[in-house]
Amino acid sequence: MSWDSQARPPGQPGAGMMTGQRSGGPMQGHSGFAGPPMQGAPPSMPHQNMVGPPMQAGPPAAGHAAMPGQPGGPAGMQGHPGAGQGQHQQPPNMMPPSSPAGPRPMQGQMAGPPGAGSMAGPGAGRMAGPGAGQMAGPGAGQMAGPGAGQMAGPGAGQMGQMAGPRPGSAPSQQPPGGPMQSQPGFAGPPMQGVPPSMPHQNMAGPPMHAGPPAAGHAAMQGQPGGPNSAQGHPSMGPGPGQQQPPNMMPPSSHAGPPPMQGHPGAGQMAGPPGVGPGAGHMAGPPPMGGAVQMAGPGAGQMAGPGAGQMAGPGAGQMAGPGAGQMAGPGAGQMAGPGAGQMAGPGAGPAAPQQRISPESTPHPLAVWQADSDLYTGKTFYTNTPSMVPPLPMTSCHIVDQGNCSSRFMRSTLYNVPVAQEILHNCNIPLGLSIQPFAKVPQRENTIYVVNNGDTGPVRCRRCKGYINPHVSFVDGGRKFVCNLCNFANEVPDHYQCQLDQHGRRLDASERPELSYGSVEFLATTDYCKESKWPEPPAYIFLIEVTYQSVSSGLLNLLSRMLRLIFDELPKDTGEQKSKVRIGLATFDNTVHFYNLKASLAQPQMMVVADVNDVFLPLLDGFLVDVEESSSLIEAVLQELPNMYRETRETTSCLGPAVQAGLEALKAAGCAGKLFVFSSSMPKGDMPGMLKNREDRALFRTDKEKNLYAPQNPFYPDLGANCVKQGACIEMFNCSTASFVDIATMSSMVSATGGEIHLYPYFNIQTDGERLVKDLAHSVGRQTGFDAVMRVRCSSGLRATDFWGNLHMNNTTDVLLAGVDCDKAISVEVKYDDKLGEEGAQAYYQVALLYTSVGGQRRLRLHNLAVSCTKQLAEVYRCADMDTIMNMFLKKAVRKLQDTPYKSIRGHLLEQSIALLACYRKECSEPASGARLILPEALKLLPLYVCSLIKCEAVCAQSDSRIDDKAWLMHQVTCMPVTASVPYLYPTVMPVHTARPDDKGLPAPIRCYYEALQQEGIYLLENGFVLILWLGRFTHPAWVKDVFGVHSLAEIDTEKFGKLQVFDNPTSTRLRAIVAQLLARRSHCMKMVVVLQGSQKEALLRRHLCEDGGGEGTPSYMDLLCHIHKEIRNALA
């Protein structure tokens, strides 16, 4: 398939309006970039160099220029309901075509590096193949080879990103290990021979066999060297020491950027590689930016990864050549810090040759940066056909033009296959991630609330779908054709309106439900239980008052803080004060209710002693208005610590306490939340009693699943009963014990749409503040109650499977006792039948009926239309990597409940390989098997799969606590895409280089150990944990500024809870960074300090997802090689 065909969204001629091209996206967007500009480019144009090798390459993709993606005329607007609205009227081409946006494609071509192919086990064999020609000859050649290869790779990568910015710009700003894009220098090394007009795409193509670079993919090639490289390398003989010690090279990282720069050799390949020279160069100032990088990384990388893989045959090869060069430079450069480490390697003979440089492999930082370059400060219009919306974390203004914002719903595919067979072939799951109450930036209009009075929303008679912007009005406006089932309905008299010449209702722009993808209706009593308007929800606080709770300080803390937290109670838009009433109860081996009726002189306590038959001892006075009963609430809270100070009771009747809360809501006839504060596992002879069944030996065995099943039916049953009443449970688990059976608790809490907050080995000093923040967030967040969600799809599609904190009694109605702004529900969609023809649309409509915190019954609708296609390449082109991984993650976690980990891992790998092999076979250019060609939009799949199979929620670590594992599984199940992205690729950012006057967060770096410098300090966070890692050569002044002690050894990492306040710029800046990190997550993460080389470092390492795991899980590089090999096998 030609580039053209891939590029042009079929059937979307009018697509002109699409401006915002997203990188993974269609190449066409870049076209402008690619094609044209180059031609005029002066020969010296930097990027061409990268291209180097490929020369033979086929015709560069130049032609695509003509993309439809171009900012088209306003025409595109037509048909867009929203168009009419003033504010929506945007200039179609928000995106300057020439903008840096272009990058994505480039990246795609990564080509070079990954020696994946070659590297792969049998390095030897493969090398041979492709590399052969070039490599041949002198050992030198080989060295070169690799270098070249790498160059290419990275270069390519860079290019992509560089896009806008001309290469050639200063190489220096590059964060170590950072994203390629910043490394402009790359361009540098001039490849001789390259015709000036060569489009950089070539780079992509791995040099060698250049074929015409495929449009949307990222091709990695294991191949070493480009031709040019080969030349001139005299010194490298295949060294003796080919067998390289595995981690001989502390890669680049240590070396850090600086060293790299000195490296000419690399860059130039051409140049002088040998040790001798290398050294020399190092010294000097390095001209080549690009070179620089290569060098370093090349070396380094090879090393790390190489270890395992290279081993066999490959080893030999790599070694030889690499040796010379790497060594030399490494040695020289590393000098300082790296010294220690480098030493080994450098000294040793070999450096690998065809190692894939980690720098050159596809990674999220480059993808995120490209997306950010494309959208930051811009607008994305949701009706843009065949376009993956901006990435979840990209800051962008999203305008609803009839499709809901991607903040509310994302699809795994934005071009849906017309038939099941196509989907089946490509192995991509079809599904949605729905976050019905997602928070949106203020300037993105809030959802309109439509009040149709007694009539309610207009619905389709056949499928019961709701009126939306995608229905079509016919017969002069007297009928509307349902977009979901194609049934022609009569328009009710009260809703009729004339049509304009385009068939659009004259009042369309005045009716939000006909203009916006997301809208709310006020429901009629037909949508209420027993046809009665609901009461506003109530929040009941159930606090454990056992000895454990008192001694840990939990009771004291809550007594002090609850009154303030009540100020956070939520209200509907426009309300002056919250209508949510509160109730207070405590429990040990009995349950105690408090009468807070405003007219009482003082609060009264009533005890329910018979926990086998819980009843509510008071009807009036339990649920109260916070303001009206303020003095009584304060009196109770103040008295609680005194009342239980001397308690010796250690038995908790958590189950009956929850039952009591549920009874209270039933009695009040309202929905609500039960905030349960627990300090121990319920024991003793009473309902809901649990046994300690902690047995880590079951991890990763066939019996592991037993750990995640509830111990008894009490809790799942109680959860189901809560759902009937709309009672949502938020549990705060603050036990100091190692096991409280979160898995069993989760079976109850998840069913209610609630959440468990877990503070392992609860410590009031380090966890108290976090608990209060999490509680304030939970109390205040927007939540819908007593909700039913229904997902309707176009005829031919059906929502079949659901993930989330939810409960279902049939196959279609998703019951959510509560659903808040941080929760997502994932839906898998399957085929019943064929969809329309090429270019037709497929529709999804999510309808959520709920009770608002103000007690209004409302219906929230989110509509989404995506294009249908017969072309496999189009399916791949518009795949949403992040949403797919979100779904893979949830599927893996659910399967743990009945399938051994190993099977899950095997299945996921198989599916990924099948997915990529199908692309390779059906969508990419025929090319040498040495190239690993990845679909552009899914080029991060190997990396994310690598991370998924070893993330803590899926893969139990031998030292994991069962509760922590069960808790992560609970969290993952309801995770929105905005949370699964950092969970699968943690943010790692250097803080030692952060300047006091900087604002914002430091640029993140890649997620592998070798990217950390020993004199550096880094923060890593994934939404659940925040780690501050201090390199062993951390400057003492920094330690003094931040910790107030004189050396690393004096830092008490065990007792560390949070950063102390010191009045100096370093401390201030670091605390500001941490505050910013915390602000973007829904949990107040625990902060941990880890010193390099300490035992605790294992905690950090397990989050470095590009490295191999301690449990035998592969590194990213290993996995790339494995996948490449398997794809080749599959195609053979």
Ligand SMILES: [Zn+2]
């Ligand atoms: Zn219908």
